[in-house]
Amino acid sequence: MSLAVFVFVLMTALCLSLVPARRISGGDPRAFFAARGQFGAVLFFLLSVGETYSIGSVLGFPGGIAASGSVDVALWFIGYILLAFPVGTLLYPRLWQIGQRFGAITLPDLLGGYFESRLVARVTGCVLVILMLPLGTMQFIGLGTVFSALALPVSSPLLYSVAAVLAFLFVASAGLRGAALAAVLKDFLILIAISGVALAAVFHWSAGAVRPVEQALHGAGPHPFAACVMIVSTILIQSVGFCIAPQAIAAVFSARDPETIRRAQIWMPLYMVLFPLLVVVASYGLTHPAVMTHPDAVFLSVAFFVLPAWLSGLVAGAVALTALVWLGAVCLSLAAIVTRSILRVCRSMRKSVWVLE
Amino acid sequence: MTVFFRFIRLWHGFLALPFVAVLAPIPFLYGVPFHILGLPVLLLWLFFCLPLTALCLAVSAMLRARETEQ
Numbered sequence: 481m482s483l484a485v486f487v488f489v490l491m492t493a494l495c496l497s498l499v500p501a502r503r504i505s506g507g508d509p510r511a512f513f514a515a516r517g518q519f520g521a522v523l524f525f526l527l528s529v530g531e532t533y534s535i536g537s538v539l540g541f542p543g544g545i546a547a548s549g550s551v552d553v554a555l556w557f558i559g560y561i562l563l564a565f566p567v568g569t570l571l572y573p574r575l576w577q578i579g580q581r582f583g584a585i586t587l588p589d590l591l592g593g594y595f596e597s598r599l600v601a602r603v604t605g606c607v608l609v610i611l612m613l614p615l616g617t618m619q620f621i622g623l624g625t626v627f628s629a630l631a632l633p634v635s636s637p638l639l640y641s642v643a644a645v646l647a648f649l650f651v652a653s654a655g656l657r658g659a660a661l662a663a664v665l666k667d668f669l670i671l672i673a674i675s676g677v678a679l680a681a682v683f684h685w686s687a688g689a690v691r692p693v694e695q696a697l698h699g700a701g702p703h704p705f706a707a708c709v710m711i712v713s714t715i716l717i718q719s720v721g722f723c724i725a726p727q728a729i730a731a732v733f734s735a736r737d738p739e740t741i742r743r744a745q746i747w748m749p750l751y752m753v754l755f756p757l758l759v760v761v762a763s764y765g766l767t768h769p770a771v772m773t774h775p776d777a778v779f780l781s782v783a784f785f786v787l788p789a790w791l792s793g794l795v796a797g798a799v800a801l802t803a804l805v806w807l808g809a810v811c812l813s814l815a816a817i818v819t820r821s822i823l824r825v826c827r828s829m830r831k832s833v834w835v836l837e
Numbered sequence: 838m839t840v841f842f843r844f845i846r847l848w849h850g851f852l853a854l855p856f857v858a859v860l861a862p863i864p865f866l867y868g869v870p871f872h873i874l875g876l877p878v879l880l881l882w883l884f885f886c887l888p889l890t891a892l893c894l895a896v897s898a899m900l901r902a903r904e905t906e907q
Binding site for chain 2: 551554555558559562563565566569570692693694697699700704707708711712715716742743745746747748749750752753755756759763
């Protein structure tokens with residue numbers, strides 16, 4: 481039953497991503513990679529907050545708390561995402577305006593145009609591609625956790641290949657518009673998934689708890705000064721880094737105007753209200769160790785323990801969708817970067833060399 | 838320095854307020870052996886900063902819009 485619901489969720493998301501395919505015309509890259517800057521506040525909001533609930537948030541955040549038994553992970557994780565929103569409020573409208581001036585749809589486009597340098601565009605593009613690869617790998621690791629929880633009778637390489645094809649299909653036909661619609665479904669399902677798991681965990685709390693939360697979840701590590709320095713520095717650096725990820729910039733360029741961006745940014749901190757519920761799930765895993773098969777998988781372990789089979793399948797589908805939609809959106813951004821800032825520069829350099837010869 | 842402060846507006850202050858709210862209490866509340874609902878007080882304060890940040894962004898947007906109109 482859970483497998484059937486899981487497959488249904490993924491197929492529904494795939495169908496949604498194919499809906500806007502007919503509206504994309506003429507091979508205009510701005511329409512494909514940045515939706516031609518036509519997204520209003522709602523779609524821009526849903527595309528941007530997709531970053532908030534990536535597989536790192538849904539699985540990694542409670543997994544980190546469960547593995548360490550400490551609040552340090554919770555503090556810097558929530559802190560940097562939260563403070564990225566004021567940074568984005570200041571930065572994104574300005575990036576949008578400069579992007580309009582240079583017709584940019586990627587960050588390398590923008591920097592290359594601003595500094596009038598192809599080298600800047602190419603170096604920025606190469607750096608972004610290299611830095612995004614580990615994050616992409618993390619999505620597949622998270623997908624592996626989902627597949628393990630479902631105990632699918634299929635080999636892992638085949639499952640990962642199917643996942644990669646699905647992520648490609650989310651964006652192949654309609655570009656960013658397809659990813660945005662899949663993100664709408666993903667955000668809706670992840671709200672239900674996190675709320676449902678946390679509420680069910682609270683309902684089942686008294687059965688099987690071996691110790692209270694204050695004993696399981698430590699308020700401080702053995703080196704408080706070093707921990708505070710790590711937490712504060714991570715929050716400060718990551719809050720800026722969060723804002724210049726390629727898919728975040730692609731979302732910025734999809735907005736209709738700077739006011740759209742500013743209006744959407746106001747609501748984004750409220751979208752994080754599910755993080756306390758993820759702490760509840762991690763705390764349930766810490767106080768009910770028999771439920772937790774592995775700290776990394778605490779969210780799915782608790783879900784499969786406290787929820788009926790069909791709802792577990794919905795949760796697994798929602799979690800898989802967070803990884804797949806993220807992968808699709810990031811690969812779309814990276815494709816734009818590679819084709820416009822790296823290969824195009826290389827092609828024009830080869831042309832220059834041929835002419836000189 | 839004077840030139841820099843000339844460009845600082847009140848709505849900038851409301852964008853900076855979440856940073857103060859989140860970061861300033863960390864050295865003081867980290868490790869405090871006081872729990873509410875089983876959770877450390879610093880973590881609960883961080884949860885309170887979620888709607889606080891939204892409020893600061895809303896006030897900042899309102900002040901900026903008013904300044905733009907003027």
